Amino acid sequence: MTATISTSTKRQTAARAMGVTKLYGEGEAQVAALRGVDVEFHSGEFTAIMGPSGSGKSTLMHCLAGLDNLTSGEVFIGDACVSGLSDKELTELRRSRIGFIFQQFNLLPMLTAEENILLPLKIAGRKPSQDWFDRVVDTVGLGQRLGHRPTELSGGQQQRVACARALVSQPEVIFADEPTGNLDSTSGTEVLTFLQHSVRTLGQTIVMVTHDPKAASYADRVVFLADGGIVAELREPTADDVLDTMRRIDVKKGQAA
Numbered sequence: 001m002t003a004t005i006s007t008s009t010k011r012q013t014a015a016r017a018m019g020v021t022k023l024y025g026e027g028e029a030q031v032a033a034l035r036g037v038d039v040e041f042h043s044g045e046f047t048a049i050m051g052p053s054g055s056g057k058s059t060l061m062h063c064l065a066g067l068d069n070l071t072s073g074e075v076f077i078g079d080a081c082v083s084g085l086s087d088k089e090l091t092e093l094r095r096s097r098i099g100f101i102f103q104q105f106n107l108l109p110m111l112t113a114e115e116n117i118l119l120p121l122k123i124a125g126r127k128p129s130q131d132w133f134d135r136v137v138d139t140v141g142l143g144q145r146l147g148h149r150p151t152e153l154s155g156g157q158q159q160r161v162a163c164a165r166a167l168v169s170q171p172e173v174i175f176a177d178e179p180t181g182n183l184d185s186t187s188g189t190e191v192l193t194f195l196q197h198s199v200r201t202l203g204q205t206i207v208m209v210t211h212d213p214k215a216a217s218y219a220d221r222v223v224f225l226a227d228g229g230i231v232a233e234l235r236e237p238t239a240d241d242v243l244d245t246m247r248r249i250d251v252k253k254g255q256a257a
């Protein structure tokens with residue numbers, strides 16, 4: 001027990017939500033998307049967030065990344081309290097310390113893979129070391145495709161370009177909202193293997209929302225949301241463990257309704 005406490009206090013926290021609530025709308029139409037969420041994400045770990053549709057996964061991710069305001073509570077990226085930042089500071093924080101991967105890749109069609117990967121750094125006026133760029137491209141396995149435009153790449157390859165774009169600036173944390181949601185299972189596996197590899201070999205921190213138990217099993221830890229609150233957690237999950245937990249949550253939800 002003591003050993004567990006001492007290891008967890010030594011680990012750095014990449015992102016943390018404390019008592020986060022998020023209400024949308026007003027009066028009769030008001031929806032409580034998050035109802036007092038406390039969760040932290042350790043550096044160098046791959047965490048999946050799962051839960052039924054409408055349980056608040058995307059809202060939590062947007063609040064953590066400073067893309068949406070909280071109704072109450074606090075969010076930290078590293079030691080920076082996001083809710084206390086000005087708009088300018090928030091833009092800077094997102095640009096320099098957070099990476100994003102979306103379901104729809106969001107690549108610019110007229111740029112090559114390499115130009116897409118380097119664009120955020122270019123906007124920020126930064127250059128990656130050639131060493132790091134080569135390592136990321138090597139990890140993504142896109143060495144032969146760097147000169148291609150998105151339309152000349154498969155879905156899986158496009159998403160790997162988006163992953164490399166998120167990784168190349170070495171953000172403290174990457175948030176991915178259903179990164180494999182638009183991919184067939186082979187391309188999905190390709191992207192998940194890559195994400196897992198980037199955590200294990202490059203020390204990246206990733207928080208990924210997914211609907212797919214198999215995708216979640218690539219993570220070190222799975223956090224389950226239901227009805228705007230965290231209801232379960234698994235470590236070193238198998239797809240079957242994840243599926244069982246999802247079923248239990250659904251049963252409880254059915255009983256409550």
Ligand SMILES: Nc1ncnc2c1ncn2[C@@H]1O[C@H](COP(=O)(O)OP(=O)(O)OP(=O)(O)O)[C@@H](O)[C@H]1O
Nearest residue numbers: 024025031032033052053054055056057058059060
């Ligand atoms: N901009 C908004 N205005 C009003 N209600 C919203 C808004 N965004 C989300 N909601 C509501 O908040 C709740 C949580 O939504 P959220 O998108 O976080 O769910 P989710 O778990 O990501 O679902 P899915 O798996 O379908 O993507 C839902 O009831 C949703 O209808």
Ligand SMILES: [Mg+2]
Nearest residue numbers: 057058059209
């Ligand atoms: Mg969502």
